[in-house]
Amino acid sequence: MNLINKLITLYYKYCKSPLDYARRLGVSIGNECRIYTRSFSTEPWLITIGSKVTVSRDVLFITHDGAAWLANDMKGRRYVYKRITIGSNVMIGAHSIIMPGVKIEDNVIVAAGSVVTKSIRSGSVVGGNPARYIKSYDSYITDLLSNAGSDKDVDKAKTLREKVSIIMDKSYKSYLN
Secondary structure, three states: OHHHHHHHHHHHHHHOOHHHHHHHHOOEEOOOOEEOOOOOOOOHHHEEEOOOEEEOOOOEEOOEOHHHHHOEEOOEEOOOEOOEEEOOOEEEOOOOEEOOOOEEOOOEEEOOOOEEOOOEOOOEEEEOOOOEEEEEHHHHHHHHHHHOOOOHHHOOOOOHHHHHHHHOOOOOOOOOO
C-alpha cells in the first residue's frame, strides 16, 4: 500500500498542478490561490495558506531547523519544527524563502528573492535578505492603480504582444550609485 501511495504522490507531483500536489501533501490551501512551486518542506501539513494567494515559482517553505541535529547530548538528537501560516490576499515573489515559524498576515506582498525570517504584519510590502519593510500595501496598490495598464486599456488588442506593447512602461529604473 505504501508503494501505491508513493506512486500516486509522484503522479500528483509531475502530472497535476502544483496546487493539487500541495493539497495531496497536506498543505491547507484556501480558495482562488495560484501556486507555482512544488517545494513544501518535509512537513507540508505544517503549512497553511489563506485565500487569494499567489505563491510564485521556486518559493521554498522550510518548517524545521535542519541544524538541530548538531545538538546531541545524553537525550540524543534534537528536533525543531514550526508552522508557517500565510494569510489571505498575499503575493510571494519568485525564489523567496519562508523560514520556520513565520506568519504572514493578510494583504502582504513579499518581493522576489526575499528571505522571510520574521512574521509580517497585515498591510506590508517587504523584500530583501533578510526581508525588511519597504512600504505599506495600500501605498503600493495606490501607485499601481495610477500607473499600471488595465483590461479597459487593452480591450481591442488581439495578442499578448499587442497588449503588452500598449500598456508597457518604456522607462528604465534609476541607476545604482
